[in-house]
Amino acid sequence: MKKLINDPADVVKEALQGVAAAHGDRLKVLTDPNVIVRADAPIEGKVGLVSGGGSGHEPMHGGFVGPGMLDAACPGEVFTSPTPDQMLEATKAVNGGAGVLHIVKNYTGDVLNFEMAADLARAEDIEVEAVVIDDDVAVQDSLYTAGRRGVGTTVLAEKICGAAAEQRRSLTDVADLCRKVNANGRSMGMALTSCTVPAAGKPTFELGPNEMEIGIGIHGEPGRERKEVVPVHEIVSMLATPIVEDLPFGSGDKVLAFVNGMGGTPLIELYIVYYELHRFLSDRGIEISRNLIGPYITSLEMQGCSITLLKLDDELTALWDAPVNTPGLRWGA
Amino acid sequence: MKKLINDPADVVKEALQGVAAAHGDRLKVLTDPNVIVRADAPIEGKVGLVSGGGSGHEPMHGGFVGPGMLDAACPGEVFTSPTPDQMLEATKAVNGGAGVLHIVKNYTGDVLNFEMAADLARAEDIEVEAVVIDDDVAVQDSLYTAGRRGVGTTVLAEKICGAAAEQRRSLTDVADLCRKVNANGRSMGMALTSCTVPAAGKPTFELGPNEMEIGIGIHGEPGRERKEVVPVHEIVSMLATPIVEDLPFGSGDKVLAFVNGMGGTPLIELYIVYYELHRFLSDRGIEISRNLIGPYITSLEMQGCSITLLKLDDELTALWDAPVNTPGLRWGA
Amino acid sequence: MSVSYSQVTDWVSAFAVAVAENKEYLTELDSAIGDADHGINMNRGMQAVVGKLGASTADDQTDIGALLKTVGMTLVSTVGGAGGPLYGTLFLQMGASAAGKPELSPQDWADALAAGVAGVQKRGKAERGDKTMLDALMPAVDKLQDALASGASFDDAVQASATAAQEGMTATIPLVAHKGRASYLGERSANHQDPGATSSWLLLRAAADTFSGNGAD
Amino acid sequence: MSVSYSQVTDWVSAFAVAVAENKEYLTELDSAIGDADHGINMNRGMQAVVGKLGASTADDQTDIGALLKTVGMTLVSTVGGAGGPLYGTLFLQMGASAAGKPELSPQDWADALAAGVAGVQKRGKAERGDKTMLDALMPAVDKLQDALASGASFDDAVQASATAAQEGMTATIPLVAHKGRASYLGERSANHQDPGATSSWLLLRAAADTFSGNGAD
Numbered sequence A, B: 001m002k003k004l005i006n007d008p009a010d011v012v013k014e015a016l017q018g019v020a021a022a023h024g025d026r027l028k029v030l031t032d033p034n035v036i037v038r039a040d041a042p043i044e045g046k047v048g049l050v051s052g053g054g055s056g057h058e059p060m061h062g063g064f065v066g067p068g069m070l071d072a073a074c075p076g077e078v079f080t081s082p083t084p085d086q087m088l089e090a091t092k093a094v095n096g097g098a099g100v101l102h103i104v105k106n107y108t109g110d111v112l113n114f115e116m117a118a119d120l121a122r123a124e125d126i127e128v129e130a131v132v133i134d135d136d137v138a139v140q141d142s143l144y145t146a147g148r149r150g151v152g153t154t155v156l157a158e159k160i161c162g163a164a165a166e167q168r169r170s171l172t173d174v175a176d177l178c179r180k181v182n183a184n185g186r187s188m189g190m191a192l193t194s195c196t197v198p199a200a201g202k203p204t205f206e207l208g209p210n211e212m213e214i215g216i217g218i219h220g221e222p223g224r225e226r227k228e229v230v231p232v233h234e235i236v237s238m239l240a241t242p243i244v245e246d247l248p249f250g251s252g253d254k255v256l257a258f259v260n261g262m263g264g265t266p267l268i269e270l271y272i273v274y275y276e277l278h279r280f281l282s283d284r285g286i287e288i289s290r291n292l293i294g295p296y297i298t299s300l301e302m303q304g305c306s307i308t309l310l311k312l313d314d315e316l317t318a319l320w321d322a323p324v325n326t327p328g329l330r331w332g333a
Numbered sequence C, D: 001m002s003v004s005y006s007q008v009t010d011w012v013s014a015f016a017v018a019v020a021e022n023k024e025y026l027t028e029l030d031s032a033i034g035d036a037d038h039g040i041n042m043n044r045g046m047q048a049v050v051g052k053l054g055a056s057t058a059d060d061q062t063d064i065g066a067l068l069k070t071v072g073m074t075l076v077s078t079v080g081g082a083g084g085p086l087y088g089t090l091f092l093q094m095g096a097s098a099a100g101k102p103e104l105s106p107q108d109w110a111d112a113l114a115a116g117v118a119g120v121q122k123r124g125k126a127e128r129g130d131k132t133m134l135d136a137l138m139p140a141v142d143k144l145q146d147a148l149a150s151g152a153s154f155d156d157a158v159q160a161s162a163t164a165a166q167e168g169m170t171a172t173i174p175l176v177a178h179k180g181r182a183s184y185l186g187e188r189s190a191n192h193q194d195p196g197a198t199s200s201w202l203l204l205r206a207a208a209d210t211f212s213g214n215g216a217d
């Protein structure tokens, strides 16, 4: 394992010290337990937005803390959901009296830890709502499973709900909006190479020199199937077809197209993916009216990409366009 | 070789089509020859800023075209300097009557092609100045060599000169400013893994499972030496020591610290690098007053990082802070 | 025959040792069907527990319930993932069941374990056969209760309980996961042993080793 | 004995074939001390040249200078890197030297090549011994001039010139590069053959093959 780290056990701690050193002017980094908070939190009368999850997906979530997006993020160990005390601390730190929304990706660990934290926060008289994001079409939903995973739509939900919270919308409103984003967003990813959890010291999985994994999870969990690598236009079709069929997205729809890099993917390749996605959607009469291209929800050094489509209406579009000022996503400010 | 591409020969073309599809509202993408231009170019009375180089370093340079930064970028084939006809076309497209500055990284190919282009542009009565960036301390300068390579300072020069050009400073002024940035910027990089040029189909170089290359070039050219991988605090010292000693940077200096990812490096690692760099500089009384952390001048999927330090004064700081609105770098707009 | 406060401490310590020894193995199992962190997570948590218990200077070692709650709270705040809330809940509910008790009778032990496992089931909403830690824990509880009901010695009962956990663990191999990260694998999760069931077997084996033979008095 | 318009075309085509055949080899050499693109670049350029010459319907094949200029311009606008301007300049300067000529005498050929190589030197500001294409080109020009001056046949002169290029190419192996990307390697650039010198040898060998023996008339 070759990484730019010191001791694997210190990865999260030292990265947070880096965040504190780099962005101390606008973010507070709490330790014991670890929380990244807007420097100006809590904001009186504003719904507080809290998310969190395992580390290794940067810039998500810590890089999305700031005006117009999250109020706080709870970084867990690498690929491990954070603990309830982190979420409780974050919830208290951002509670400006209008309640706190927990944006939770649908993984058992995230859900369970956020549940415990919400119970603890409510016991301290903080109003908490939780919305679970489950947008990954790779693994089909069923009564008997933990449900779909939460992936790319999380980034979009954090941005859009962040904008709504800045408008001082109520907790119920912002939570409903979050559910609406989740209901209109679909994602699927793929990997060309594995990632390596620092504490594990070796690749999570092995892919042959000509293999790819379609439907990969952001922790390197395997997905739908392992295949021979094919030209990217076929890969885009393998990802976009189930996405489009699932919602479904159809002719006349306007979408936000999010082409995400898994962490080790050259940006030039993501633009080729975007080119193919643009063609794929044009052929079906689906119009891309907004886009986001880059590594925003990553899996350490994994090479690969994911595609997220979010059906847009005027409300979502306006909230997407609203100013945001975070280390990871910034415009209009 | 596993990549998200179709035919290796079409990588640059299709990525540019992706750029056109994604950013057509604010960028024009010319083909034959390939140039990325601000949609509103040429701007009457503003010095035009043109840069360019091989592709594979994205977002540099194409991602830096827009208000407050470049007016046009010329993308060559992967890791291959673009051709004079591209630069001539770009120069003509951005010439608003105040002349055009070519920002050239110091590689023989870039220098020669930009020289030919400048000759051609001058023959068409366009005033052209060229500034060559040569900030890489990895390879020492000497009378007998082609000189130092141009790396991270290029990004900073494009941002800072872009801001100056927006203020309608003269070509001489902006060119002098560019030389000032170059004179005050120093960089050095390292690699944990190789990159693979799509048309070559295999890694440019091989590093053992425990080896790293110190002083790597952004095209995978070897640098100073090959070593056993060590903890990142030692790596930062190996990169920052020659940088600090070269200018030299000393106690009381304020700097912009730029921690750059080579394309395949997880962001969490770059924050650890930043943490170590912050400690390294603090120990020497050097104050980081601005920072930039992320993959901005990349080498395809190479894992590794580079550090750039730029000595700041009030002028450079103000120009750095000025609004910029490009796909790759954006604030205040 | 009963379980003393210090034996409960010994059990927790023995589990910590077993987790440390099997850290790579548990992570390996998790990388096949999950996200390669179960051993790392459990070890981080159990090391924190060991630190906590070692630092505790309470002379008053009379409340096994309080001890188990401390273990549970420590796991909840250091493990993360699914394992943290689930093992945390297991110990918290065992602690509630054993609240105030200076020692546990065989039936107290069985009741506490049953309460803990019921807590895991309630928190995680999984069923037996979902390929989770419950597949080791539930047979272990059943076997323990049955053995005690049929008059077996405590020694034999805890041994039988550990064996049932082991069988339950092994039985996860052919199963298709329906809960946790492995569930996303569908059919591909079969032919792999569940990491959580494996750590649960270590937990029950540690109990058998600590409480039986010259371990128990 | 002279070089006709169609022989010049043949020479250019033969060079294109040689570059295509040695594309991987040239790139391999460049990856050892440069950026792994020399073969790819030169091949892209020479394929464009072949396309251009094939498409040209000029009946009027009287101006070898114009032909060489077209080759040069095509290389300048398709190769990029250092190779583009350098090989482009080589052909452009050869074209200037041969301007208006329908055929080239041996001395015309030698003068054209000398002009091209002088152009390369002026553009790239490299010296002999800097481990560049000049280390193949300059000995080739010298040998060609010397051979003709000492009364050798054109056949022998072009063969001698190619041999000198080959020797110059091989002599780049121990050299430490002072120009181009390889210069950043310092001492580590020694023990590797320069890719540009290698493509230049292919150029001169193509000339020898095309102009000598039954090639030249």
Ligand SMILES: Nc1ncnc2c1ncn2[C@@H]1O[C@H](COP(=O)(O)OP(=O)(O)O)[C@@H](O)[C@H]1O
Residues within 6 Å of the ligand: A079, A080, A081, A108, A109, A110, C030, C034, C035, C037, C038, C041, C042, C080, C081, C082, C083, C084, C086, C120, C123, C124, C125, C126, C131, C132, C133, C134, C179, C180, C181, C194, C195, C196, C197
């Ligand atoms: N809903 C659930 N109920 C009971 N046990 C579960 C549940 N989900 C997961 N588990 C157990 O948790 C184990 C994984 O724990 P761990 O790797 O620490 O957490 P994570 O899955 O968050 O990475 C699984 O092997 C399984 O035994």
Ligand SMILES: Nc1ncnc2c1ncn2[C@@H]1O[C@H](COP(=O)(O)OP(=O)(O)O)[C@@H](O)[C@H]1O
Residues within 6 Å of the ligand: B079, B080, B081, B108, B109, B110, D030, D034, D035, D037, D038, D041, D042, D080, D081, D082, D083, D084, D086, D120, D123, D124, D125, D126, D131, D132, D133, D134, D179, D180, D181, D194, D195, D196, D197
């Ligand atoms: N200044 C120079 N003068 C002459 N030849 C040079 C010079 N710099 C580089 N070269 C030649 O160019 C070759 C490399 O060409 P190429 O790989 O196409 O371009 P780049 O170095 O830009 O990638 C080198 O092997 C060397 O022979």
Ligand SMILES: [Mg+2]
Residues within 6 Å of the ligand: A079, A080, A081, A109, C035, C037, C081, C082
């Ligand atoms: Mg986990």
Ligand SMILES: [Mg+2]
Residues within 6 Å of the ligand: B079, B080, B081, B109, D035, D037, D081, D082
């Ligand atoms: Mg090159």
Ligand SMILES: [Mg+2]
Residues within 6 Å of the ligand: C030, C034, C035, C036, C037, C038, C081, C181
């Ligand atoms: Mg796990």
Ligand SMILES: [Mg+2]
Residues within 6 Å of the ligand: D030, D034, D035, D036, D037, D038, D081, D181
């Ligand atoms: Mg080269």
